[in-house]
Amino acid sequence: MEDNQKKYTELANRIYDLDGAVYECVGSSLGRTFTGGRERTVRTLSMLMYTKPDGHLLRSELALISNMARTIKNKEEKSRMMTEYNEILMEIEKLPDVFGKVDILDDERVRLNLAAKREKLSENDHLVICISRTQGSAGNDIGFELADNLKINYYDVEIFDQVMKRLEADKDAVNDAENFVDFNKYTKKSGGSLKTRFREFNRYHGLPKQDAVFFNMSDLICNLAKTEDCIIMGRCADMILKNNHIPHISLFISAPFSVRVEHIMAVRNMNLKQAVRFLKKMDRQHRKYYQFYTGEKWGKPENYDLCINSANYGIKETIDVIRRMIGK
Template sequence: MEENQKKCYEIAERIYDLDVKVYESVGSALGRTFTDDRQTCVENLTRLMTLRPQGHLLRSELALISNMARTIKDEEVKAEVMTEYDAILKAVAELPDGFGKVDILNKKRAKLNTARTKKKFKKGDHLVICIGRTQGSAGNDIGFALADALHINYYDVEILQEVLKRLDVTNDAKVSGDKDQDGLIEDKYQKNFGEAKGLKQKLHDFNRYHGLNKDDAIFFNQSDLLCKMAKEEDFVVMGRCADVILANNHIPHISIFITAPFEQRVKRYMEVNNLSLKQAVHELKKMDKKHRKYFQFYSGVKWGDAENYDICFNSASYGIEDSVEIIERMLNKIPGVSWNKKEA
């Protein structure tokens, strides 16, 4: 086995074992992150680590595990688990193609910047950081690194969809009483979740979504979930109109928009995803259009307009590491608050 692949395989085994440890320690009915047999899961994780275009999927899997780990009540076990989690993150970062390895920094612009904020929270409010970003600006890498630095949970579209799916299955099972042989709630929908199959299924979905189409129903369910989470925990959330949703519900949060010059984003996207110039340009334009359309459709607010955010910055002027530091400095300006000094 090639040396790098061997390292990935070893890390994959550690990730799988950590997931098992976290699940056993929490005893949650929501289930583990990895549900297939050990060999299959380890091979899939190894593949994710060796294929850079799938790096964001690995990041989401790790975030799911850490989010669950932070709910462990036994502080000694929690500390042990988070120590292993941090060690795994470090091992992934040291891989030649680890996520976040390709930075967005433009060194010439990095010398020109300062940061400031006037945002204030009341005592007892939870720290919720909503991040919007253009594709290729390293926004997800910055958000993930920020959540890790602050020792708070991280949510992106994949994680939110998984949480909603598990909650939906849990609630459905509570009604039907269905359980598998191990006593765990059966995931009835799995890959076919929400797909209409025949008149009976269409009627079922119509009732499930209260007559709304699936996309609208998911958005409203997701909105309810975000509001509930914002009243219970600190977290970083990527996109999903979270800033507008929380603002409309009068819930304190910090909204950030991250972007970078198009040519800089293309350059990074080509390297991260092994794409040609033509492919990268096409993909970036397509994804930016998709994000803009989604945001403006559900929020009625102009996506990326500086006046709609607490802070907007050019990640190419800072890079991933310094972007995280900038946001931390901003948080430290909130009177009486030092979230970045929290212990894991």
């Protein structure tokens, strides 16, 4: 403990002296970072190193000095100041529990994050990118072009619908009526013809059709992620893969509502009122669907590896940002 206190005092004195030296080189009218006397300043700096929760305050003080040092015009003086600064920084980083020492990694998410791994761990790990997006943010355009850029397969709701229909066509259409236990109860709660309700009950093992489709689609998504590189648009794919411990990268693409309205008006040939109503409806549906099947909040930043405002970059540049993130 005593040795640490001596180290804190030594470093605090070096920081104080560096601040004075930088000020002399710059001669700035902004003044020095530390305006108090040496004894008081050294005591304050030592306390900042000692009280770890306030480590960000020490970092801010150091940043002020380095920012000033980088404005020194004389190259030799600038090099000398920055060398001393870097040496002080390295010494501080050796101290226990200072800033940057306590990481923020979520081990479970890291294990599933292909972008964090930077490379495939085995032949069974594929590049799977799950993209959630708000309507009108050009998310589908971005996903499609990204898949084309990366030369991997692309799946969206329309493609999944086609795949699921083909799988449904392979199933037996109707089971024997004698195998049905609670027929009257089911028919009272369901719409459609008696024959249709009976067929769907048996086909989906008593589950509501929407739930059965979701579970079947979940199996399909997991199988895709295990067997090929691909981009999956929506369908709660990020949470499905997370819950099944399958590595993937999850993205959320959005844009300001006003920009999305303009985009929808242009793409769908809608007027302002129609576009606003359409976007609110689609956002509401996406939010309800995601929350119902995952228990999580749709668009919540913590649920994704990267959130992007596509309006800040446009389609091409957004794709470039994602490619750089995944090292492609």
